[in-house]
Amino acid sequence: MSKRTESNLYTVLFATVMVIIVGALLAFFASALKPTINENKRIEKQQNILYAMGVNENDETSAIFVSKDKVGEEFSKYITKQIVIQGGKVTEDNKAYLIDVKKEQTAEKEGKQRRLPLFIGERDGKTFYIAPIRGKGLWDAIWGFVAMDANMVVKGAYFDHAGETAGLGSNIKQRFFMDDFIGEHLKKDGKFVGIAISKSNNDPLNKDKTDNEVDAIAGATITGDGVAAMIKSELRKYVSYFNTLKTN
Amino acid sequence: MGLLSKKDAKLITDPFADNNPITIQVLGICSALAITAELKASIVMAISVLFVMGVGNVVISLMRNIIPSKIRIIVQLIVVATLVIIVDQVLKAFAYELSKTLGAFIGLIITNCIIMGRFEAFALANGTWRSFLDGIGNAIGYGVILIIVGFFRELLGSGTLLGFKVLGDPIEKTGVYALGYENNGFMLLAPMALIVVGIIIWVQRTKNPALVEEQ
Amino acid sequence: MEHIELFFKSIFIDNMVFATFLGMCSYLAVSKKVSTAVGLGAAVIFVLAVTVPVNWLLDQYILKEGALVWLGPEYADYDLSFLSFILFIATIATMVQLVEIIVEKFAPALYNSLGIFLPLIAVNCAILGGSLFMQSREIATLGLATTYGIGSGIGWFLAILAIAAIREKIRYSNVPAPLRGLGITFIVTGLMAIGFMSFGGMLTGGDEEAKDTSKTEAVKVAKDDAKAKKEKEELANNTKEIKE
Numbered sequence A: 001m002s003k004r005t006e007s008n009l010y011t012v013l014f015a016t017v018m019v020i021i022v023g024a025l026l027a028f029f030a031s032a033l034k035p036t037i038n039e040n041k042r043i044e045k046q047q048n049i050l051y052a053m054g055v056n057e058n059d060e061t062s063a064i065f066v067s068k069d070k071v072g073e074e075f076s077k078y079i080t081k082q083i084v085i086q087g088g089k090v091t092e093d094n095k096a097y098l099i100d101v102k103k104e105q106t107a108e109k110e111g112k113q114r115r116l117p118l119f120i121g122e123r124d125g126k127t128f129y130i131a132p133i134r135g136k137g138l139w140d141a142i143w144g145f146v147a148m149d150a151n152m153v154v155k156g157a158y159f160d161h162a163g164e165t166a167g168l169g170s171n172i173k174q175r176f177f178m179d180d181f182i183g184e185h186l187k188k189d190g191k192f193v194g195i196a197i198s199k200s201n202n203d204p205l206n207k208d209k210t211d212n213e214v215d216a217i218a219g220a221t222i223t224g225d226g227v228a229a230m231i232k233s234e235l236r237k238y239v240s241y242f243n244t245l246k247t248n
Numbered sequence B: 001m002g003l004l005s006k007k008d009a010k011l012i013t014d015p016f017a018d019n020n021p022i023t024i025q026v027l028g029i030c031s032a033l034a035i036t037a038e039l040k041a042s043i044v045m046a047i048s049v050l051f052v053m054g055v056g057n058v059v060i061s062l063m064r065n066i067i068p069s070k071i072r073i074i075v076q077l078i079v080v081a082t083l084v085i086i087v088d089q090v091l092k093a094f095a096y097e098l099s100k101t102l103g104a105f106i107g108l109i110i111t112n113c114i115i116m117g118r119f120e121a122f123a124l125a126n127g128t129w130r131s132f133l134d135g136i137g138n139a140i141g142y143g144v145i146l147i148i149v150g151f152f153r154e155l156l157g158s159g160t161l162l163g164f165k166v167l168g169d170p171i172e173k174t175g176v177y178a179l180g181y182e183n184n185g186f187m188l189l190a191p192m193a194l195i196v197v198g199i200i201i202w203v204q205r206t207k208n209p210a211l212v213e214e215q
Numbered sequence C: 001m002e003h004i005e006l007f008f009k010s011i012f013i014d015n016m017v018f019a020t021f022l023g024m025c026s027y028l029a030v031s032k033k034v035s036t037a038v039g040l041g042a043a044v045i046f047v048l049a050v051t052v053p054v055n056w057l058l059d060q061y062i063l064k065e066g067a068l069v070w071l072g073p074e075y076a077d078y079d080l081s082f083l084s085f086i087l088f089i090a091t092i093a094t095m096v097q098l099v100e101i102i103v104e105k106f107a108p109a110l111y112n113s114l115g116i117f118l119p120l121i122a123v124n125c126a127i128l129g130g131s132l133f134m135q136s137r138e139i140a141t142l143g144l145a146t147t148y149g150i151g152s153g154i155g156w157f158l159a160i161l162a163i164a165a166i167r168e169k170i171r172y173s174n175v176p177a178p179l180r181g182l183g184i185t186f187i188v189t190g191l192m193a194i195g196f197m198s199f200g201g202m203l204t205g206g207d208e209e210a211k212d213t214s215k216t217e218a219v220k221v222a223k224d225d226a227k228a229k230k231e232k233e234e235l236a237n238n239t240k241e242i243k244e
Helices: A008-052 A068-078 A101-109 A169-173 A175-181 A221-247 B006-013 B029-034 B039-063 B069-094 B096-103 B106-110 B113-123 B128-158 B175-179 B190-207 C002-013 C024-029 C034-063 C067-071 C081-106 C108-122 C125-136 C142-170 C182-202 C207-214 C217-243
Strands: A079-086 A089-092 A116-123 A126-136 A141-148 A154-161 A196-198 A213-215
Touching: A008 A068, A008 A116, A008 A126, A008 A141, A008 A154, A008 B069, A008 C081, A068 A079, A068 A116, A101 A126, A116 A221, A126 A154, A126 A221, A141 A221, A154 A169, A154 A175, A169 A175, A169 A221, A175 A213, A196 A221, B006 B128, B029 B106, B029 B128, B029 B190, B029 C024, B039 B069, B039 B106, B039 B113, B039 B128, B069 B096, B069 B106, B069 B113, B069 C081, B069 C108, B106 C081, B106 C125, B113 B128, B128 B190, B190 C182, C002 C142, C002 C182, C024 C142, C024 C182, C034 C067, C034 C081, C034 C108, C034 C125, C034 C142, C081 C108, C081 C125, C125 C142, C142 C182
Parallel strands: A196 A213
Antiparallel strands: A079 A089, A079 A116, A116 A126, A126 A141, A141 A154
16 A cells, blocks of 8 residues: 555544545435425325224235325225324324324323324224334334224234344244234223233134234244333324214 | 355355354344244344445445544444445335335344444455355355244244245134144244244254364 | 343343344354454444444434433434434444444453454444334333343343353254255254243333233232233143244
């Protein structure tokens, strides 16, 4: 290596130029692509919500969303109402699905009142209440949408993750796991208990829907516990709203 | 291989076996263990590394005469990270589904020491074309091990390959499960990845005793 | 309490080497002798203890969405998290280089024993892994971030110390020739990782359960029973698996 590249001045200059180039390059890509990326995220959210209430193009084994170009139309067709619950007050807001659950969770930690979005959908004469949930798995964030009826019986669920172990924790977004939740009760004897992910309920085919348990994924204990924990802590916040539904 | 001289061809074929990055050079182990519970994830990772290694080696090789040696490690890391982040952003914008599959690996690609190792050992001292070949060769050697490990772990652990139930259905008891076969869930856990790699090393060194280490 | 829990969790349950398989390359390459393993391990503890808190500050005040709000309310919408990899790596590489210079100047003896390992550490993925986990697990305070850094470092130190000791002993054993060196190290590490999995049982309940105590006693007792039963069965399952 030539002598020129050893001097301190050169090193500092090189570092400065490099930082400027890299910074500019990244900032350019980030800002140029941001609208497209946000649009993709918006579409995905709509797809997820629709998936949870059973509007999807599933084949026999795999989970397939409504296609991208149809999703906007389907979303406005099936989702009849979007509401935001904040401290017992319910307001209608047709942009409620854009609420960032992560931000709301941080706001709650800081002592602010959290906004809880809930989407109300109609399909084949039945009403679905779809709530977003978010929590932590083994490595990173996990999140999803749960569709329920007025009695808090699960009618559909969609889970996703940022970086769970491939082949183990990542299976939470597989049909065999998500479909297990359909029909499962969130309440027991009128009280909210959530759904546990169990390894030892002697019910691997999940025939018993009222035991508040679904079968776990082997090798993914911590991810499974994360799913159970987010269902419990997030959906509990909606219980008071569901209670008002029943008296109506 | 009419395009390549004999010396150049060796750059591709060597890492494939006798100088394999994982089993001989001990590079890139972390990712080989973390993602091989599934064959599909192994293949995706192998392809991503192939891309990053090829391009990264060329970039570093082009810059080799202007990088100050004092901060070369920072420079190398930044080159990899920038490459990976740009690819990630582009995928997020134009191939969203694919980017979600890849998303979990981004950290692992940046910290993959095979990339750093080849920058340091080869690209800093060699020309662009040779560096490119070296990058591709090592990435292939790395990918082959990944795919072998992924194949055995998914087959023995979940009884599937790329998600297809090749051994029958474990719950309905069809295929080999009807004969009393059970999946070995242990294969899916990360410690088994270490042991599988250990066995690959064993097989490889039995076939080529020249690689055996001194006591 | 929180600190102690996180500390032990990061040493044993989330052990960098055995649970997350980070820092494997230097772990395998520099574990032939106990003395060098100790040197590298100490350097890793030190660097993790410094970089995790520094990166925590960067994440909190620069990178996170809305983190720039301290500059003024008009900055509240900036989200620089796409820069986190680059900034974390730059911090680590800079810190390592800084530490190298400072140690060389003020503690030459320490430098002589540690020095050669410092450049190795910049490329040790356990270090970047520490910072990324700190970010994704949303560690709440600077203090906790420091605890997490030190804990993870000690976990890594323990792992490399153990494997180096085993490798020194194994030299006297009759290992099949093709397995000698690297091969047997892989397999031993796999077995050690299986052993470390048993620490997973240390994780019980957590905050969620603690809050429930305010609920009716009867519910709690029933739940505890169910939990204890579940744990017992889990344990039985695990031992069965290991025996097999």
